[in-house]
Amino acid sequence: xxxxxxxxxxxxxxxxxxxxxxxxxxxxxxxxxxxxxxxxxxxxxxxxxxxxxxxxxxxxxxxxxxxxxxxxxxxxxxxxxxxxxxxxxxxxxxxxxxxxxxxxxxxxxxxxxxxxxxxxxxxxxxxxxxxxxxxxxxxxxxxxxxxxxxxxxxxxxxxxxxxxxxxxxxxxxxxxxxxxxxxxxxxxxxxxxxxxxxxxxxxxxxxxxxxxxxxxxxxxxxxxxxxxxxxxxxxxxxxxxxxxxxxxxxxxxxxxxxxxxxxxxxxxxxxxxxxxxxxxxxxxxxxx
Amino acid sequence: xxxxxxxxxxxxxxxxxxxxxxxxxxxxxxxxxxxxxxxxxxxxxxxxxxxxxxxxxxxxxxxxxxxxxxxxxxxxxxxxxxxxxxxxxxxxxxxxxxxxxxxxxxxxxxxxxxxxxxxxxxxxxxxxxxxxxxxxxxxxxxxxxxxxxxxxxxxxxxxxxxxxxxxxxxxxxxxxxxxxxxxxxxxxxxxxxxxxxxxxxxxxxxxxxxxxxxxxxxxxxxxxxxxxxxxxxxxxxxxxxxxxxxxxxxxxxxxxxxxxxxxxxxxx
Numbered sequence: 001x002x003x004x005x006x007x008x009x010x011x012x013x014x015x016x017x018x019x020x021x022x023x024x025x026x027x028x029x030x031x032x033x034x035x036x037x038x039x040x041x042x043x044x045x046x047x048x049x050x051x052x053x054x055x056x057x058x059x060x061x062x063x064x065x066x067x068x069x070x071x072x073x074x075x076x077x078x079x080x081x082x083x084x085x086x087x088x089x090x091x092x093x094x095x096x097x098x099x100x101x102x103x104x105x106x107x108x109x110x111x112x113x114x115x116x117x118x119x120x121x122x123x124x125x126x127x128x129x130x131x132x133x134x135x136x137x138x139x140x141x142x143x144x145x146x147x148x149x150x151x152x153x154x155x156x157x158x159x160x161x162x163x164x165x166x167x168x169x170x171x172x173x174x175x176x177x178x179x180x181x182x183x184x185x186x187x188x189x190x191x192x193x194x195x196x197x198x199x200x201x202x203x204x205x206x207x208x209x210x211x212x213x214x215x216x217x218x219x220x221x222x223x224x225x226x227x228x229x230x231x232x233x234x235x236x237x238x239x240x241x242x243x244x245x246x247x248x249x250x251x252x253x254x255x256x257x258x259x260x261x262x263x264x265x266x267x268x269x270x271x272x273x274x275x276x277x278x279x280x281x282x283x284x285x286x287x288x
Numbered sequence: 289x290x291x292x293x294x295x296x297x298x299x300x301x302x303x304x305x306x307x308x309x310x311x312x313x314x315x316x317x318x319x320x321x322x323x324x325x326x327x328x329x330x331x332x333x334x335x336x337x338x339x340x341x342x343x344x345x346x347x348x349x350x351x352x353x354x355x356x357x358x359x360x361x362x363x364x365x366x367x368x369x370x371x372x373x374x375x376x377x378x379x380x381x382x383x384x385x386x387x388x389x390x391x392x393x394x395x396x397x398x399x400x401x402x403x404x405x406x407x408x409x410x411x412x413x414x415x416x417x418x419x420x421x422x423x424x425x426x427x428x429x430x431x432x433x434x435x436x437x438x439x440x441x442x443x444x445x446x447x448x449x450x451x452x453x454x455x456x457x458x459x460x461x462x463x464x465x466x467x468x469x470x471x472x473x474x475x476x477x478x479x480x481x482x483x484x485x486x487x488x489x490x491x492x493x494x495x496x497x498x499x500x501x502x503x504x505x506x507x508x509x510x511x512x513x514x515x516x517x518x519x520x521x522x523x524x525x526x527x528x529x530x531x532x533x534x535x536x537x538x539x540x541x542x543x544x545x546x547x548x549x550x551x552x553x554x555x556x
Contacts, residue, residue, distance in 0.1 A: 089472070
């Protein structure tokens with residue numbers, strides 16, 4: 001179920017003195033099973049773009065197709081679109097409202113109009129998908145949980161809709177390293193085992209470099225760069241000029257190259273860089 | 289959606305009217321209101337009109353902006369006009385049909401009261417159009433200070449107003465975000481009968497209240513961390529001072545009031 005975006009332009013408050021162009025002629029195709037890392041500086045239009053993909057925002061110009069359905073047309077069932085494309089907002093724990101975790105997760109499936117049995121089944125499954133235990137959390141108030149747990153419950157609330165595409169807006173923002181790792185592990189699991197298409201918005205290069213199969217870079221409402229992480233992280237200067245960086249491992253590798261060490265220029269994961277440095281060290285150590 | 293709501297109607301600017309001390313503007317607005325109530329006959333609304341034109345010109349505003357402020361009152365205006373027109377008692381009757389009658393005095397009163405309403409709203413909106421909400425709060429705080437002796441919490445009142453104003457845009461943004469997040473989970477805020485719609489607000493209101501309380505707690509903590517302990521002995525960053533501009537504005541406005549009183553006495 002590919003997503004196709006064509007010439008998408010969005011202007012906030014058009015025709016008023018406060019009008020601002022958030023997206024400018026963006027075209028993009030996302031194939032099934034990809035894990036897209038959507039990168040960009042604050043205000044680059046990432047959030048605006050993903051809010052178009054499930055019909056929360058209407059384009060000022062341009063078309064969007066999800067699964068061959070043009071969702072920008074009039075009269076399209078938005079609930080159908082939102083079933084297919086699940087969107088997890090930034091700091092999703094702030095949208096919890098029900099008395100118990102189970103009820104909160106059931107909110108989405110209930111809105112679709114599923115049977116009680118089906119809903120219960122989905123709630124159980126979603127809790128498990130986010131790495132929590134049903135018996136531990138289901139009957140507790142979401143407001144008693146820790147920050148990381150609340151976020152997982154919120155994500156479960158979207159997963160319970162069984163979307164085919166999952167969009168996460170800065171899923172690791174404000175979490176401690178353990179919380180971050182477990183969220184990232186969960187995303188990897190959903191993508192690899194669940195076969196979900198995932199779009200992850202982030203400006204943390206280290207998070208995204210190990211996960212994404214393809215990166216999409218935005219700046220000032222335009223799409224400036226797209227490619228595999230390896231291709232994208234080669235463009236250090238371009239990334240820095242738009243207020244982004246490259247993963248720390250890649251930065252280290254580039255610094256070593258600048259110092260005259262003989263390393264490949266396209267390394268970006270910690271593992272790769274470590275292996276390259278070790279290989280270099282062994283080579284240098286031998287002669288004497 | 290909610291983003292399109294603009295708060296208040298303040299139009300930033302640096303005109304002489306903008307630069308007036310907010311206290312002056314509040315007090316002179318009261319003088320202006322007195323002026324309106326002293327007008328005895330519709331013809332003499334010419335004087336407040338001249339005064340309004342002067343203010344609007346000096347403030348760099350347009351009459352469209354004033355009309356926009358009057359617009360929400362149009363039904364009230366029409367009602368006032370019609371009630372006065374048909375139900376005033378008068379001796380010179382021009383037209384009668386059942387209990388409805390139009391008399392010369394009725395027409396006179398209808399015009400008089402409608403004008404009064406229009407001028408009141410137009411004049412007071414010049415105050416809110418040219419004074420930022422924060423400056424307005426500052427002005428009100430100082431003007432209410434004498435009431436402290438009667439244990440009236442003027443500082444607390446002003447602080448509450450300032451904080452409320454400060455957080456309205458934040459909460460609107462937050463509400464917009466939560467609404468979208470719930471819509472992404474299939475929530476429907478727009479259809480159904482009243483009961484259904486009210487129920488649909490729960491997923492919006494609960495998180496909004498939770499976050500408002502959290503913010504309030506954080507803010508209180510941040511204020512205490514900076515040693516806030518109420519208005520006692522507190523100095524200000526921007527000290528309000530009366531200047532020459534305030535003197536001129538007062539002279540013109542009070543002059544206008546006297547002129548209106550004079551016309552009322554002289555021509556009646």
